[in-house]
Amino acid sequence: MIAFLLKRLGLSLVTLWLLSVMAFAGAQVLPGNLGRAMLGPFADQRAVDALNHEMGTDRPVLVQYADWVSRFVVGDMGKSYAYRTPVAPLVTTALINSAKLALVAFLLVVPLGILGGIIAALNAGRPVDRGLTIFGLSATIVPEFVSGIVLILVFGVWLKWLPISATWPNDAGALTQVYHLLLPSIPLVLVLFGYIARMTRAGMIEALDSDYTRTAILKGLPHHTVIWRHVLRNALLPTISVIATQTAYLIGGLVVIETLFHYQGIGGLIFTAASKKDFPTLQAGVLTVGAIFILASLCADLLYALLNPRIRVGGRE
């Protein structure tokens, strides 16, 4: 178990390092003189030099990387080129907004996905199962902005049930916020539903087919006890790790959804920074998102190991 833990932790660190190198290298590809690029071709050379010195871009690349990483670790993410303010507060605000959106999406999709998977598994091979599988497969592959556009048209423009904009009034309470977040969260729900339902279905079918389920049935336990106590408990194990792993798609989806709904989350921040070539903000956004994602998959694996006695005792690999 400890060996597994250490190996998993090591891999996370390698991934994080790789991401930090990529995020850093992204900025280096930009035409050499950043101060010149920011101040324009007619600026005084001394001003350009001063700005380069202030931003530290006149130092060797490795020194810049080491400096950037060591500052990042203690929470200093540098200064945004576009807003001329420190990046860290921008990222924090955006992260809180995104967390709200993600939370609404997860609260909707986890029960729905698991329920869908259970229904499909209990009706395996029948039209209900086939229908749910095809629906899940299709919903997963339709880009969020496509379903988002259709949802905006139907529920926002034609039926006028839900607000088109995800931005709520300043003094809005929690319920109003959720009300504004419903429409943007549905495209994310659609993308994630298929994965969760498919994993639950597969886990359920395997568990239903197992010896312990047969024993439980033969013992004469009532049907719902067998399903709840024996089948579901085992079936949901792989689902848990899928839910955590799917944060990757969620994060990718956030960039698109927050752009579509003009929502000030981390995805929207990354998009704005990317459009304005605001590299400190872009790097900080990407690295933060990557760190969260890596943490989520680490948690998923640990949770899986904790819940699954076979791994807990024997150790994987």
Added chain:
Amino acid sequence: MSVAEPEIAAAAAPVEANERRDRLRQVFRSGTFLAGLLIVLFWVFCAILGPAVVPYDPYADDLLNALMPPSAEHWFGTDQLGRDVFSRVIVGARDILTIAPLATMISTVLGTALGLLMGYFRGVIDEGISRIVDALLALPTVIVALLALVALGPSSATVVSVIGFTFAPIIARTVRASVLAERELDYVFAAQLRRENAFHIMFVEILPNVLPPILVEATVRLGYAIFAVASLSFIGFGIQPPSPDWGLSISANYGLIGAGYWWTVLFDASAIATLVVAVNLVADGIQSALDE
């Protein structure tokens, strides 16, 4: 025993061929597969012949007729610049159906080569590449693509290579798993005894036998490549104007839907949705036929 073996092998060959034909027949009997295939073929037809058959020039603006609702003249209405939406939706299949398959091809070739190397040599090569692949797979694709596109500047060539490279590790992992199973079989051992070189064994002996899973993975990836290209185009980092690309058109017009100009986005949205779902149905059909 040694006398009986060739007979078994000879008898086994036709059975296998029959089985393959049966499986193929089964794929074509599946309704969802056929529906998917028909839709994909429809869009491929639009991509190839679209410019020749559409009623209007998809690039020609006509500001006097901007934002006209669907009518007998303009079946899907006109956009902000008065361009015919129907013509643009048909021709819009062109760029995405060039870029997404190209990206998938690059990732399949690259991923297959990597997977063969990892699965065949195992040991240090496998460990080394595996760690990098794991690390790459642990990153959100859209974020990696966005980062690369900002640094390299958005263009069709960048989109193809970025998606090609980010998808390669996923295919490599699938191929590696199949090769690991395959390399233990007798024919590989026989080839090694004949002192064939490693590349001959990997690419001539093993590769043909791991093609089915590669085909499935490539079809699935094609769906995701379309997903990724459309999403990147929508946020402005994919296909560039003045292409009538669907994602790009939606991004140019979605600001107007609050005012009720639904036709400028709904047809493009339906086009993307039908294409990705159709590709996915085809992939599902092939996969379930090979699994049986």
